[in-house]
Amino acid sequence: MKYCQQQFNxxxxxxxxxxGGKYKSVILWHLKDKTLRFSELQRLIPKATPKMLTQQLRELESSNMVHRTVYPVVPPKTEYSLTEFGLTVIPVLDAMCRWGTDYLESGNHDS
Structure with a gap:
C-alpha cells in the first residue's frame, strides 16, 4: 500500500x-523472528480480544507488513509472518524497545 506524500504532514x-494500532507493534515484534499461528499470537497477547487481534492483523496485512497463509485443513490453519517490507520496521521496534526499557528502568514513569 503506497501513500501519497500529501496524506501526511x-x-x-x-x-x-x-x-500505531493498539496491538500492531506488539504483533510485529512477536513475528520478527518467526511465523506464528493465530492461536499462538492470542496466547502471546492475552489482552487482545480475538476480534481486535483479527482487525489489527488485517490492517497489517493490507499495508503489506504481514503475510497471511491459510492452509485448507480442518480445522483451518492460519499462519502469519512478516513480509520483506514488514522486516524493515524491526530496527524501529528495536529502538522503541530500548527506549521503553530505559524509561521503565529510570523510574520517571511513577508520577
Missing amino acids: YPVEATLHLI
Whole structure:
C-alpha cells in the first residue's frame, strides 16, 4: 500500500499510521523472528480480544507488513509472518524497545 506524500504532514505520521494500532507493534515484534499461528499470537497477547487481534492483523496485512497463509485443513490453519517490507520496521521496534526499557528502568514513569 503506497501513500501519497500529501496524506501526511510529517514522516512520523506515516510510521504511526502503519504501526500505531493498539496491538500492531506488539504483533510485529512477536513475528520478527518467526511465523506464528493465530492461536499462538492470542496466547502471546492475552489482552487482545480475538476480534481486535483479527482487525489489527488485517490492517497489517493490507499495508503489506504481514503475510497471511491459510492452509485448507480442518480445522483451518492460519499462519502469519512478516513480509520483506514488514522486516524493515524491526530496527524501529528495536529502538522503541530500548527506549521503553530505559524509561521503565529510570523510574520517571511513577508520577
